[in-house]
Amino acid sequence: MDGLTATDRAPCSDEASRPTDGPIDEPADGLTAPDGPPCPDEASRPAAGPADDPTDGLTAADGQPRTDTASRSTDGLADNPTGGPPAADGSDGSDRGGQAANGPGEGVVGVVGQAGSAPAAGPIPSVADPAPGGPAAPPSGVAALAVPYQVGAVVALVVVAVAVCVHLGMVFLHVTPSNTVNRQHAEAVDGWIYPEFEQNWKLFAPNPLQQNVAVQVRAEVGTADGGTRTTGWYDLSAEDGRAIDGNLLPSHTQQNQLRRAWDFYGAAHDADNRPVGLRGALAEQYLRRIVVLRLERGGAADAGGVLERVQVRSRTSNVPPPPWSSEKTTGKPAYRTLPWWTVPAGEARGGVR
Known part of the structure; x- marks a missing residue:
């Protein structure tokens, strides 16, 4: 708006045909009538700055470029913030601008924003929550x-x-x-528990084990030239100990197979190595197969040799008591030697797996 009201000046004869490139409520600055000089009150109006004049570059109704742009003042916005012509008494016309915006008799000043500025801020629309019947979240997991x-x-x-x-x-x-x-x-x-899930409670017994029991074996080997030789004692328990030492996940077989086989044999035989009950023969066969398999893997028979007989013994030594204990133990190991067992042909030639 230029701050003028309908009572301040008479409209030009051709105002109805003037271009309307500017805001609807604000007449274009400096436009001339088609056949005559500029309107009396528009020729003396100072021009607003380029930012406030949305009609720059318009032409007159006869197609000729405007000739009044050179004489328009470029500091009109600084001198007259309302964009209206100065009043006759030297004021900036802000009162008249208020009359134009609010009607006659009202003194509220109407301020015109600069051309190209953002529209007036209204209430910010709130983001509505999704409707209850909207799309459901995608399934997760097994679904x-x-x-x-x-x-x-x-x-x-x-x-x-x-x-x-x-x-x-x-x-x-x-x-x-x-x-x-x-x-x-x-x-x-027993078929489910042994040997992998064996439960040994001897550690928590009133009298826990205080002895180290090692199972050893030797063999008679038939050589390729028809002779026979006897091997030395192989400490199978020491081999299992070396395989377990430093291994974070040792095999359950390495830990318990040989020990459980020896315990089984001892429980099924008396002190004279005679079977007790019906499981004596089974315990003997089980222990023999284990030691033959270990000898085969260790290469005890050498190339061309055949295992003919094996003999098993146990070496039991007491665990030394701690220095502060008054308990006295002997350091001499005790041996229990079993008789020689003949190895069947199927086991001797690698039949045990």
């Missing part, structure tokens, strides 16, 4: 898999859960005192 993979995952979980329950049940029956249930299912429980 995100395809149907065949979901079925496979469920089956795997069921199998793992069943295996864990069976294992816990077997261990429970193994460690509980003798009762009707574990006696009835003793074979199934």
Whole structure:
């Protein structure tokens, strides 16, 4: 707006046909009538700065460039912030601008913004929450898999859960005192527990083990020329100890197979090495196969040799007591030597695996 009201000046005869490139409420500055001189009150109006005049570059109605742009003042915005012509009394016309904006008789000043400025700020629309019936979040986890993979995952979980329950049940029956249930299912429980999941409670017994037991073996080997030779003693327990030492994940077989075989034999035989009960022959066969297999792997027979007989013995030595203990022990080891066992042809030629 230029701050003028309808009562301040008479409109030009051709105002209705003037271009309307500027704001709707503000007449274009400095335009001339088609056939005559500029309107009386517009010729003396100072020009607003280029930023405030949205009609720069317009032409007159007859197609000729405007001739009044050179005489327009470029400091009109600084001298007259309202963009209106100065009043007759020397004021900047801000009162008249208020009358034009608010109607006659009102004294509110109307200020015109610069051309090209952003529109007046209105209330900021709030971001509405998503509608309750909007799209749901994408599935995650097992639900995100395809149907065949979901079925496979469920089956795997069921199998793992069943295996864990069976294992816990077997261990429970193994460690509980003798009762009707574990006696009835003793074979199934022992088959599940031994040798991998053996439970040894001797460490927590009132009298824990205080001895080191080493299992040793030697063999009679038939040579290629028909002769026979006897090997020295192989300390199989020492070999297992070297394999376990420094190994963060030692094999359960290296830790317990040989020890459990010797304990099994000792429990099934008396002090004279005579079988006790029906498991004596089984314990002897089990221990013999283990030592033959270890000798085969160690190359005891050499090239062309055949294992004919083996002999097993145990070497038991007491664990030295701590320095502060008054307990006295002997440092002399004790040996238990078993008789010679003939190796069957199938075992001697690598039949044991």
